[in-house]
Amino acid sequence: MQSAIHFAAVALALLALAPARPAAAADTVDPLADARAFQNYFTGKFPNVKLEDFVNGPYSMNADMRRQWQEIEQFPPYEFALEAGKEMFTKPFKNGKTYADCFPNQGIGIRQNYPTFDEQEGKVITLELALNRCREANGETPLSYVKDDMAALTAYMAYTSRGKPFDIKIPDDPRAIAAYQNGKRYFYTRRGQLNFSCASCHVQAPGERIRAEVLAPALGILNAMPIYRSEWSGMGTVSRRFITCNSQTRGVPLNAQDDEYRDLEFYLSYLSNGLPISGPGARP
Amino acid sequence: MSMLRISESRFSVPIGLKREMRQQMRISSLALASLLLIAGAASVLAAGSEADFKAAYAAAEAADNEAGQLRDQWTTTAAALAAAKQAAGAGDFDQAIALSKQAEALARASIFQAQREKEAWKNSEIH
Numbered sequence: 001m002q003s004a005i006h007f008a009a010v011a012l013a014l015l016a017l018a019p020a021r022p023a024a025a026a027d028t029v030d031p032l033a034d035a036r037a038f039q040n041y042f043t044g045k046f047p048n049v050k051l052e053d054f055v056n057g058p059y060s061m062n063a064d065m066r067r068q069w070q071e072i073e074q075f076p077p078y079e080f081a082l083e084a085g086k087e088m089f090t091k092p093f094k095n096g097k098t099y100a101d102c103f104p105n106q107g108i109g110i111r112q113n114y115p116t117f118d119e120q121e122g123k124v125i126t127l128e129l130a131l132n133r134c135r136e137a138n139g140e141t142p143l144s145y146v147k148d149d150m151a152a153l154t155a156y157m158a159y160t161s162r163g164k165p166f167d168i169k170i171p172d173d174p175r176a177i178a179a180y181q182n183g184k185r186y187f188y189t190r191r192g193q194l195n196f197s198c199a200s201c202h203v204q205a206p207g208e209r210i211r212a213e214v215l216a217p218a219l220g221i222l223n224a225m226p227i228y229r230s231e232w233s234g235m236g237t238v239s240r241r242f243i244t245c246n247s248q249t250r251g252v253p254l255n256a257q258d259d260e261y262r263d264l265e266f267y268l269s270y271l272s273n274g275l276p277i278s279g280p281g282a283r284p
Numbered sequence: 285m286s287m288l289r290i291s292e293s294r295f296s297v298p299i300g301l302k303r304e305m306r307q308q309m310r311i312s313s314l315a316l317a318s319l320l321l322i323a324g325a326a327s328v329l330a331a332g333s334e335a336d337f338k339a340a341y342a343a344a345e346a347a348d349n350e351a352g353q354l355r356d357q358w359t360t361t362a363a364a365l366a367a368a369k370q371a372a373g374a375g376d377f378d379q380a381i382a383l384s385k386q387a388e389a390l391a392r393a394s395i396f397q398a399q400r401e402k403e404a405w406k407n408s409e410i411h
Contacts, residue, residue, distance in 0.1 A: 188405040250358055
């Protein structure tokens with residue numbers, strides 16, 4: 001009896017000393033382990049979907065939608081944007097230079113490397129931001145981040161990278177780790193009156209319907225950007241996607257290319273490292 | 285029915301007491317009428333003024349700004365603030381005050397959400 005009481009007392013003392021939850025891997029930052037866990041989560045949840053097929057979003061989880069999409073791809077709705085983007089990309093600025101002068105490899109086949117982390121500036125640089133900075137450096141006015149010309153330009157650049165695996169690098173710089181962690185925090189944080197996080201839909205419920213839409217998995221979600229969305233009746237960029245998601249949860253969206261959105265893109269793209277670029281895409 | 289009659293007879297009230305009760309009821313009716321009159325007058329006096337609206341709106345706006353600093357404003361707060369301003373513009377200060385209070389409540393809820401999520405987000409993370 002006495003030994004049982006001793007045992008109970010010791011157990012209680014140990015319980016009191018134990019942390020509330022298993023020491024929070026959330027507090028230690030290990031992007032590689034995160035990416036592995038993230039990919040394992042999705043492949044475990046959808047054992048019949050090939051890893052590289054997650055870039056096809058809802059079409060990877062719904063056979064009917066997939067068949068419709070395959071038909072749509074015969075005459076893809078993003079084709080006009082693609083042609084316009086190519087023309088814009090090659091047309092010289094007023095000073096005679098082109099976008100190609102601002103990017104490695106003349107801007108061809110490099111989409112899979114964006115966002116990058118600029119160690120000089122200490123911040124994440126997305127492709128959209130780099131394009132506007134290129135314009136401004138050459139005396140041109142910046143483009144709207146959400147659609148039209150920006151979507152056309154990124155569509156063309158994505159097209160030149162089709163099939164190339166995402167290759168996002170996080171340099172050994174505490175600011176880069178902090179940006180990655182900030183992106184992760186944004187991704188999992190519930191916001192808006194509907195109290196949804198990005199993960200509420202794209203981690204917890206991919207493949208499920210929300211009204212008439214089938215939710216896309218977060219894994220590979222940016223590989224298809226930019227996209228033609230039938231709902232938008234036009235093209236939209238990564239910025240547009242983030243802004244729309246926030247509005248749909250009744251949250252006031254941030255400004256395009258605010259730090260949080262840049263960090264979110266950095267985080268999400270890193271998690272899809274190894275999955276092929278499939279953009280531009282078409283979505284319902 | 286018979287049961288009712290029995291109970292009536294069992295609990296019958298003496299005539300003197302009945303008169304007193306009637307009198308008391310008259311007094312109570314008078315008191316109630318006076319109360320209603322006073323309440324009516326008070327509600328007229330309590331009708332929202334422009335100053336009350338401005339105070340309610342400022343409180344709501346301050347709470348919404350705080351939510352903005354936490355990067356978690358809600359579109360519904362903004363809509364309630366805009367509607368409050370519109371009602372005030374039309375001279376309906378009661379409605380404007382009610383909408384301002386609604387906006388403040390929404391903003392406070394968004395602040396609560398943002399503060400809770402500072403740590404709570406970690407519970408959803410995939411490991």
